[in-house]
Amino acid sequence: xxxxxxxxxxxxxxxxxxxxxxxxxxxxxxxxxxxxxxxxxxxxxxxxxxxxxxxxxxxxxxxxxxxxxxxxxxxxxxxxxxxxxxxxxxxxxxxxxxxxxxxxxxxxxxxxxxxxxxxxxxxxxxxxxxxxxxxxxxxxxxxxxxxxxxxxxxxxxxxxxxxxxxxxxxxxxxxxxxxxxxxxxxxxxxxxxxxxxxxxxxxxxxxxxxxxxxxxxxxxxxxxxxxxxxxxxxxxxxxxxxxxxxxxxxxxxxxxxxxxxxxxxxxxxxxxxxxxxxxxxxxxxxxxxxxxxxxxxxxxxxxxxxxxxxxxxxxxxxxxxx
Numbered sequence: 001x002x003x004x005x006x007x008x009x010x011x012x013x014x015x016x017x018x019x020x021x022x023x024x025x026x027x028x029x030x031x032x033x034x035x036x037x038x039x040x041x042x043x044x045x046x047x048x049x050x051x052x053x054x055x056x057x058x059x060x061x062x063x064x065x066x067x068x069x070x071x072x073x074x075x076x077x078x079x080x081x082x083x084x085x086x087x088x089x090x091x092x093x094x095x096x097x098x099x100x101x102x103x104x105x106x107x108x109x110x111x112x113x114x115x116x117x118x119x120x121x122x123x124x125x126x127x128x129x130x131x132x133x134x135x136x137x138x139x140x141x142x143x144x145x146x147x148x149x150x151x152x153x154x155x156x157x158x159x160x161x162x163x164x165x166x167x168x169x170x171x172x173x174x175x176x177x178x179x180x181x182x183x184x185x186x187x188x189x190x191x192x193x194x195x196x197x198x199x200x201x202x203x204x205x206x207x208x209x210x211x212x213x214x215x216x217x218x219x220x221x222x223x224x225x226x227x228x229x230x231x232x233x234x235x236x237x238x239x240x241x242x243x244x245x246x247x248x249x250x251x252x253x254x255x256x257x258x259x260x261x262x263x264x265x266x267x268x269x270x271x272x273x274x275x276x277x278x279x280x281x282x283x284x285x286x287x288x289x290x291x292x293x294x295x296x297x298x299x300x301x302x303x304x305x306x307x308x309x310x311x312x313x314x315x316x317x318x319x320x321x322x
C-alpha cells in the first residue's frame with residue numbers, strides 16, 4: 001500500500017524550496033531521495049504535478065507526496081556516495097557532512113545516508129553500537145552541515161560514547177540568525193523536551209525536559225541578521241535551533257524553528273535569492289575535538305563554512321559596509 005501524505009504550508013513559511021520544505025516534514029528521508037521522488041512525478045502542489053525540486057512554495061499551498069514502499073528489513077548496503085574525509089585511521093573516521101545528507105538510516109529510509117557511504121569507503125569498518133546506526137556516537141541534523149566523527153570498531157565506539165556522555169567533546173558551531181542578540185555573548189540555559197503540540201518537534205518546556213545549555217558569541221552583525229558562534233555543554237536534539245528561536249534569533253533557512261520570510265529583511269534581490277536557495281538551515285558544525293580512543297591524545301578538526309554560506313556572508317558584508 002502506497003504512503004500518501006498531505007501538507008498545507010503554514011503562514012510563517014511564505015517562500016521556500018519545495019525539496020527543503022518536504023525534507024523537514026518527512027523525518028528520516030534525505031533531501032536527495034525527496035528530490036528523486038519529485039523528479040519522478042510523486043509530488044503535487046495544489047493538484048498540479050511538480051517535477052522541479054527547486055520550485056518555490058508559498059503559504060497556503062497544499063502539497064501531496066506519494067512515498068514508494070520500501071522493504072524495512074533490507075540489509076544496510078554500501079553506496080558510492082561522495083564524502084569529504086578530514087581524517088581516517090584504523091579506529092575513527094572524521095567527515096565534513098554536507099547539508100541534505102542523513103547521518104544514519106531511519107524508518108522509511110534505508111539508503112543514501114552517511115552510513116551507506118562509510119560502508120563503501122571504509123573496507124575495515126566493523127559494526128558497533130546500534131546495528132541500525134553503526135559507529136554513530138553523535139549526529140547532526142540532516143540539513144545541518146559540518147564535522148562528525150564515526151567509530152570504526154567496537155572499542156573506539158565505547159571510548160567515544162563515554163566522552164559524549166561525559167560532555168568531553170569540544171564543539172563549535174556557526175549560525176546565521178535573524179536579528180541581533182541583546183548581548184554580545186551569553187548562555188542559554190533552558191531545558192528541552194518533546195512538544196506536546198507536535199511530537200516530532202522539540203520545545204522549551206518544564207515537563208519531561210532534559211538539561212540543555214548553549215553558549216553564544218556575536219561574531220558579526222548586519223542590518224537585520226547576525227553571525228553567531230555557538231558552543232554546547234549538552235547535545236540535545238535540535239538544541240541550537242530551539243534555543244535560538246527561544247531567545248528571539250531564529251536560524252535563517254530553518255522552516256521548523258527558524259526564519260524563511262526573507263523579503264522582510266530589507267536586503268537586495270540578489271541576497272534574497274541566495275537565501276532562498278539555501279540547502280538547509282544556515283548552521284554549520286565548524287570544529288570538533290576529542291581524545292583519540294587509541295593514542296589517548298586530544299585531536300581537533302575544523303571545517304570552513306560551506307561555499308553557499310560564505311558567499312551569503314560576503315554579499316552581506318558588501319551591501320552593509322559603511
